[in-house]
Amino acid sequence: MRMATTLSQPPTTTTIYSASKTPQPQNNPNSISSQQELSLLSKLHYCKSVSQLKQIHAFIIKTPRSQTHHVYAKKLIYSLLQLNHFFSPPNDKDLNYAHSLVKQWDKPDVYAYNALIQRMSSTSMQSFHLYQEMLIKGIIPDTYTIPFVLKACSHSLALWEGTLWTATAHAFTAVVGAGILALPWSVAQLGWILGPFILVFFAIVTYYIASLLCDCYRTPDPVTGKRNHTYIHAVRELLGPKSELICGILQYSILWGTMIGYTVTTAISIASVKRSTCFHDKGHNAKCGVSGNLYMLIYGAIEIFLSQCPNLEKVAILSVIASVTSFAYALIALYLSTAKLSSNHEFKGSLMVAMVVNTEATSERFWQAFQALGNIALAYTYCMLLLEIQDTLKSVPPENKVMKRVSLYVVVGTAFFYISLGCIGYAAFGNDVPGNVLSRFYEPFWLVDMANVAVIIHLIGAYQVYAQPIFAINEKWIGSRWPTSSFNKIYTIRFPCSRKGSLHLTINRLFLRTIFVVITTAVAMMFPFFNAILGLLGSVSFWPLTVYFPISMYIVQAKIKRGSCHWFGLQALGFVCLIVTLVSGIGSVAGMVEFLKKARLFHIEM
Template identity: 65%
Template sequence: MGSYMFGPVQFLKCCFVLINGGTLWTGTAHAFTAILGSGILSLPWSVAQLGWIMGPFVLVTFAAITCCAAVMFSDCYRSPDPITGRRNCTYIDAVRAILGPTDLLVCSILQYIMLWGTMIGYTITATISAASLKKSTCFHEKGQNASCGVSGNLYMLIFGAIEIILSQCPNLEKITFLSIIASVTSFLYSAIALCLSIAKFSSHLEFKGTFKVANGGTGLPTSTKIWHAFQGLGNIAFAYGYANILLEIQDTLKSPPPENTVMKKVSLNAIGATTLFYVSLGCMGYAAYGNDAPGNILAVYNNLFWLVDIANLAVVIHLIGAYQVFSQPLFAKHETWIGTRWPTSFFNTVHTVELPFIKKYTIRFTLSKLLLRTIFVIFTTAIAMVFPFFNAILGLLGAVSFWPLTVYLPMSMYIVQAKIKRGSSKWIMFQILGLSCLIVTLLSAIGSFADILEQMKHAKLFHLQI
């Protein structure tokens, strides 16, 4: 797996070099940028499924758990001693050095599931936002009550075609500009989503919603509301996917002071700021729309057409770049494996093509790269077209990753690193925390999977209607 596994921070390292950073504040900026993403768009819906008591409570609790895990995980950057030990620059490096081959295999599988699943989720999300732009134009021209249904198939195919072209970039370092643009646009659409929720709430000045759990969605059966409540837990967990990239951020920090000391402050600052943003949008969106809060806060009709359009365009631009951040590590691993297994194969021969109109510029490629990357993107796009369920996909991804990657593995590494004795009070406390998070993961996975099955009963294959 090596340093390719968690690419989302590779471009941040390039930014770090440019600004000559590596301090508490540059680390905080990196972490905040890395945490904030498209998962924020589903938070009002998630709070609506949990109600006014459980919704904010879960948002804050997940933040506290993520922060606790991040503080523990910071001590695993160096091993066996957190101050003078050997560096573990990635999540995989730390698992390999501290836990061993069994946990390494589990971690690798889960990370690949997360990376590929996120690519599917990003394809769906970008399609919804692109189609919403067309829908917004229709409403603006024909009025709010006009019939403006839009098929997302064309937009999904266009998104897939763009990713096929970008997938031919050699590696993450060659697409740094995309990642920087993606970071700026992610903050832009998140801020706009919050402003739109505030504007919607200001139009009626009435706190909508209820204190009850599993009460979101008008006219839905009770069983569906329960599944949605479980799914809401997974959506919130997906929004707090931070531990996965912590060590790469920590690897950008200068020492002295020790990297783990600075990184703990970085985590407190970044998670605190992100939580404030998440709670504000989740609660304000719920107050504005009540139990009928949309699954994607931007996929609703709003009188501020131009602002909604800017936000949806920002989502599309962000996800075009973010898709490559998650796909390039997968490409690198597969191509390394193929190159090692068949080093002299014709498919691994490097071909060079000179561009006729651009002097001194050539394209270098192999057939394995050209074909396999293209096939992989096509297959991912096809899966997204079969399962175009935005909230359910996010919930399932959050469920799959939260307990093992955010809680269990960082906690297990910390127990080994800190030499915490089995049966001690601290060890028991960690086990209770891990068991509680495992229950949450199972519930959210069940809810998301049940919702996918329910939606498949009414969905048409390769037919996404927005």
Template identity: 60%
Template sequence: MDAGEDGHIRTGTVWTATAHAITSIIGSGVLTLPWSVAQLGWIIGPIILFFFACVTYYTAILLSDCYRSPDLVNGRRNYTYIDAVRVCLGAKDVVLCGIVQYGVLWGSIIGYTIATAISMAALKRSICFHKNGHDATCEVSGNLYMIIYGAMEIVLSQCPSLEKVTWLSYIAATTSFAYSLIAAFLCVVKFATNHEFKGTLMGAKMGHGVSPPLRTWHAFQALGNIAFAYTYSQLLIEIQDTLKSPPPENKTMKKATSYSIGATTIFYVTLGCMGYVAFGNDAPGNILTGFYEPFWLIAIANLSVTIHLVGAYQVFAQPIYAVYEKVLASKWPTSSFLTKVYTIKFPCTNPWNFKFTLCTLVLRTMFVILTTLISMMFPFFNAVVGLLGSLAFWPLTVYYPVRMYMVQTKVERRSRKWMGLQILSMLCFVATLLSGIGSVADVIGSFKHAKLFHIEL
């Protein structure tokens, strides 16, 4: 175990980092990919999938070199993404970056809560169709499932830190592969039974309620959905801070990044393209809601989604807990509310004694309750995913990693590398701007038609 120069014990390896990364990358966004490819068509859709994968991988490699400053191997540790921004760019960028980063993390958690409820509601409706036939009226509400999911997260929120939920990430990473494989398999089977190659070169066509503006908004929103599917960079530094050394943390993190993004890209391209060839331009916003048979396989897939998102919730929530608890501790260092540790002992299970402070018990519980209530009020999945992707991708995945890397490695202004990085940043800014326009338009449209506290399937 590595106690490090700061006295903090780190036990992470390339495999634990890969598990955390896969858990944070493969989330609810993967279920929107067939719909996203359907909006872009056979030419642009796969190209965009590979483009976002390459950009995410490259900027993640740049960001991993910002964990220690100023020296890449022996410099001072930056424990969080915000710490790296503060050291490399200064205090002026910290506030804006913090608002974006933690806002997107929170928004992702809201999206996960909605996605879990959709999966469980789809499972219940699948049971209804299995018993009563596909012509039966099987209306379900996702509110109960959101409440159950929230209750589970209240319990798990008492885990002290991200490093302590590694076991949850292993389970979540395994289940993410499970439901991605099942969804891809179901799409292959549907394609085989259709006996036709669906989809068009340029995506969804006008007509049948699809106007030219709506088609444009949906194409732009698809960019945000794909960007959200590659959400990762804002958690990279936090994951890297769990790694032991030697070898140097940046070297281990680069390996974990290549493994995790490589594996997820294979899944994304397979599922996105196979879902499109199976459903064509009628691909549903959540691909699993398009299947009801075989019943047992659909059940496994939806349960896998639920289990995965239980773990992903904590991977995204722990950095939020850490930052506000750190701020509170700095302002009131002697407060018993923050520092006094209480212990609940369970008979014959000494290692499993429950230790907590009133701060973690009360504030984390309130956070989960508030998140659940917001998810219940605005349960439109696709619009939320697209908006989050558009908000997160350029600033957190491209802009700040590129700027920090250029400062960290002293890239010469107007050099070939400097120009290349600037062009990359501008291209991604345009993609983010377009996806933001499309996602905002879809959110407004969803407000007009959606019912509060009524989930869409």
């Protein structure tokens, strides 16, 4: 609805006038009546955009009434601060506009400053200046002010503690997942010519695009510009709000989907340990069926506890442990595959796209090849978490240079394991290689069990790397929506018999994170075949999140001219990756249809 139709005396222009130009209201024929005052106040409450608020502000200033102007100002600033962007905070222009209104108040209250400090907490110096301004004006801080200031401190340069090695641990945890165990199958679907080539090609592509994205962490200058704390913030800053909305839906869908997939995969790994022990004790022909629902509940309970860690920086130790365990099960799988290859005394497999069993249709073989192509492309990517990891780094040396080194170490390390395990596993089993290479090994059972336990530990830590960005965006939105609620108040629980030991919690974190993990676990139990759906979701999101947005942001950040050689090169790379996304999506749909024919709700049994 246009504001001109909702105001009884609409302004002839929407220009925003400063308070210093406000005419004095004595005997002003344009003064508004009490009934109009109530109408304007109600309209302020229902405004859905900053532009509507500014129109009402212009109308109030042009038809003033001095004895009630402060009422309008207070209601206006409250309404403005209630306007929220779910994926990103308001832009600097809107926040500065809100701040200017607060400064024009004769007697601003503590709520207005609390709301401003909370909304500007991602830019710590602004929050500190607001707090200082608040004290100078004699406004007494309340129980909500200090937590907001401390939150701003957590974003200050002095408290960024991440290093090259902690960032490398986070990145390895995000990149190297249990999907590495499916790489021999993926190579088998492509054959000896295409398989290794695709593994090397996407390693190079991943590093190149990650290097471009590292320069988008700060804008407009990659070294001295303003920080973009998350991937979505960078998209909004460089590409605009429409791209931000699309990116947010895709990114948080794949993050949550990965959490569900990890829950299912962990239950399968725990069941594999139990089955391996059963086969060792009773023989390989014994019936050792295992249900995974109980293991999902156990995994969910562990993640509820770990979810109380405040942020990604505080779970660095989990990332280190997860990285070590990922190397452990990759090395065990590589050792077992090498031993199997040595006992065969021959290389198995075919040069071209795998000719699997003769009963399978030709079209199905191609669907599997398409799916394998997407699996390899997705195995390397971590762009949607790269900026979140980069945000943990110290500012000296420059974050973009450190993160490029992190990307190099991660891509080279993962490429070595991917190529080694993918090729050796394929050579050992040929076209009969299973989807999870560990499932074909039974002895030595203790080593196989150790590999599965390592997978479990890795997934426990990796879950938090994917969950923390979701927790952060939800809590930021709730905190900005209800900034003075006791829901966001920090409570300190001191440990008995300890002077320094304490735990800081908020009701928001305690209940909402718990509920979120419970819902995630329930969905995993309801749809134990979710990994098939996750494959399709990953295929669909690969091109926009891993290729299109990073390349588009870099073009804007580096001011690359349209039509230049560099521009055409980037567009060509994006087109190639788009083709990969399309064929991978086709393969994932075909695979999902076949899988869903045998799947059942609330049933995961091995």
